[in-house]
Amino acid sequence: MQSGTQAIPGTGGGVAAADALFGTAALAGVELGFARNAEIFGEDEDNDFVYQVVSGLVRTSKILCDGRRQIGAFHFPGDLFGLETGARHWCSAEAVSPCRILMVRRSALQRAAESDTRVAARLLAVTMNELQRSQAHGLLLVRSAQERVAAFLLEMAARTGRRQAIDLPMSRQDIADYLGLTIETVSRTITQLTEAAAIELVATRRIVLRDVPALAGLNA
Amino acid sequence: MQSGTQAIPGTGGGVAAADALFGTAALAGVELGFARNAEIFGEDEDNDFVYQVVSGLVRTSKILCDGRRQIGAFHFPGDLFGLETGARHWCSAEAVSPCRILMVRRSALQRAAESDTRVAARLLAVTMNELQRSQAHGLLLVRSAQERVAAFLLEMAARTGRRQAIDLPMSRQDIADYLGLTIETVSRTITQLTEAAAIELVATRRIVLRDVPALAGLNA
DNA sequence: CGATTTGTTGACTCTAATCAAGCGTAGTGG
DNA sequence: CCACTACGCTTGATTAGAGTCAACAAATCG
Numbered sequence: 155m156q157s158g159t160q161a162i163p164g165t166g167g168g169v170a171a172a173d174a175l176f177g178t179a180a181l182a183g184v185e186l187g188f189a190r191n192a193e194i195f196g197e198d199e200d201n202d203f204v205y206q207v208v209s210g211l212v213r214t215s216k217i218l219c220d221g222r223r224q225i226g227a228f229h230f231p232g233d234l235f236g237l238e239t240g241a242r243h244w245c246s247a248e249a250v251s252p253c254r255i256l257m258v259r260r261s262a263l264q265r266a267a268e269s270d271t272r273v274a275a276r277l278l279a280v281t282m283n284e285l286q287r288s289q290a291h292g293l294l295l296v297r298s299a300q301e302r303v304a305a306f307l308l309e310m311a312a313r314t315g316r317r318q319a320i321d322l323p324m325s326r327q328d329i330a331d332y333l334g335l336t337i338e339t340v341s342r343t344i345t346q347l348t349e350a351a352a353i354e355l356v357a358t359r360r361i362v363l364r365d366v367p368a369l370a371g372l373n374a
Numbered sequence: 375m376q377s378g379t380q381a382i383p384g385t386g387g388g389v390a391a392a393d394a395l396f397g398t399a400a401l402a403g404v405e406l407g408f409a410r411n412a413e414i415f416g417e418d419e420d421n422d423f424v425y426q427v428v429s430g431l432v433r434t435s436k437i438l439c440d441g442r443r444q445i446g447a448f449h450f451p452g453d454l455f456g457l458e459t460g461a462r463h464w465c466s467a468e469a470v471s472p473c474r475i476l477m478v479r480r481s482a483l484q485r486a487a488e489s490d491t492r493v494a495a496r497l498l499a500v501t502m503n504e505l506q507r508s509q510a511h512g513l514l515l516v517r518s519a520q521e522r523v524a525a526f527l528l529e530m531a532a533r534t535g536r537r538q539a540i541d542l543p544m545s546r547q548d549i550a551d552y553l554g555l556t557i558e559t560v561s562r563t564i565t566q567l568t569e570a571a572a573i574e575l576v577a578t579r580r581i582v583l584r585d586v587p588a589l590a591g592l593n594a
Numbered sequence: 595c596g597a598t599t600t601g602t603t604g605a606c607t608c609t610a611a612t613c614a615a616g617c618g619t620a621g622t623g624g
Numbered sequence: 625c626c627a628c629t630a631c632g633c634t635t636g637a638t639t640a641g642a643g644t645c646a647a648c649a650a651a652t653c654g
Contacts, residue, residue: 216513218513218517219593222516224512224513226509226512226513237502237505238502238505238506239499239502239503239506240506244506244509245509267491267494267495267498268491268495271487271488271494274487274491274494274495274498275487275488275494277498278487278494278497278498278501279459281498281501281502281505282458282459282501283459284505285457285458285504285505285508286458286459286460286464288505288508288512289446289464289465289508291512292444292446292508292511292512292515293436293438293446295512295515295516295554296438296442296444296515296554297438298609298610299609299610325632325633326632326633326634327632334515334516335610335611336610336611336612337632337633337634338610338611338612338633338634339609339610339611341634341635342610342634342635344634345634345635358618358619358632358633358634373439518641518642519641519642545600545601546600546601546602547600547601555642555643556642556643556644557601557602558601558602558603558642558643558644559642559643560601561601561602562602562603562642564602565602565603577651578600578601578602578650578651
């Protein structure tokens with residue numbers, strides 16, 4: 155069972171911002187469905203669209219020269235992704251769970267931003283938020299395995315809106331690649347947090363946060 | 375001698391973009407000088423300005439709960455910084471070398487962006503570039519010490535425009551905090567790269583890149 | 595010139611990676 | 625329905641790489 159992935163209702167803020175973005179400008183977007191692990195766009199492909207998650211979960215990642223994969227971000231319903239300046243994509247995007255994705259032509263969005271100040275302002279705000287998220291993610295990568303996993307769980311709880319039980323749509327490999335760890339270390343750390351009674355492993359992909367202050371105490 | 379810090383001419387692209395940003399809109403900015411290690415803004419302070427480096431080098435950083443410091447970015451002449459959405463600053467900014475900084479009121483910039491589409495577009499482009507830089511930095515943090523230091527040296531060479539000799543305006547501690555390493559590891563790695571004839575340590579803060587392909591070969 | 599900060603080097607420790615095996619849960623087909 | 629398989633996850637043993645602690649050298653400054 156990996157239900158719940160499509161049921162994630164979005165976090166409100168993101169959806170509202172994006173709605174204002176696309177809605178106000180009356181931008182025609184194409185909505186497409188993607189199967190689990192399907193590629194939405196690939197590295198070095200033409201950068202012609204901006205994307206919004208309607209439902210499901212998306213990861214953006216890059217393959218390192220040694221074959222390892224680094225996941226830069228998970229994108230939840232309402233989130234925009236593919237926000238880049240270059241003519242070609244710098245990273246790739248795949249569906250973690252079955253997704254519905256809204257695609258808007260970059261040129262159309264640009265025109266909309268030129269004619270509607272609110273669209274431009276929204277787009278800038280969304281980009282700045284993404285910048286801050288990226289910087290926060292960078293901070294994570296220099297911390298201990300326990301701190302990374304704890305922060306990840308709290309982030310997922312915050313993003314899915316759940317206070318207690320979180321359903322993780324992504325595999326341990328995805329988590330490891332997001333946190334810059336190996337799957338073994340992620341697994342071991344989850345075991346440790348369980349033994350420390352900070353969390354409870356209901357199922358492999360369903361985790362209950364038992365001691366949120368303890369988890370938060372591991373953070374900066 | 376830590377000369378060269380004020381002589382860095384900017385990288386062209388950054389300066390041009392920023393000039394268009396501030397110039398076109400006829401934005402009145404205040405230019406201020408900051409001594410070495412002076413704080414330009416602090417974490418949690420009011421986020422009322424956007425800043426541009428005129429000369430010198432700026433670092434933006436955050437202090438972790440365990441006392442360690444993580445540097446998110448170095449900002450060179452022409453670069454904008456302080457691009458955040460929140461009402462308060464999320465990180466702090468300090469002068470690595472003596473700096474001249476142009477400060478523009480966020481509200482004024484926002485008004486300029488509303489009246490001039492080109493300003494809005496420039497601001498968005500600059501923010502997206504910063505996002506990509508931040509993501510690239512995140513990638514660095516999951517690599518080996520050698521790869522991080524090599525990438526750092528190449529980045530500095532690219533930013534300062536020098537092909538061969540780089541003058542590093544920042545201390546080993548700054549480098550370590552930027553790369554998520556300790557000063558000892560940075561020092562040892564520089565020694566290793568010297569022994570491998572990839573670089574040459576002319577002075578502690580002056581490094582000549584002897585084998586750029588070898589250094590680049592360590593990257594993704 | 596001494597004093598102080600900054601950088602290098604060495605010895606040792608410890609965390610997370612690696613290599614390898616075993617478990618559990620679908621999913622498949624007889 | 626039950627092997628059988630395949631995959632994702634966990635656990636164990638060992639290793640490698642960076643951190644820590646400590647001493648020393650070198651540059652900078654008054």
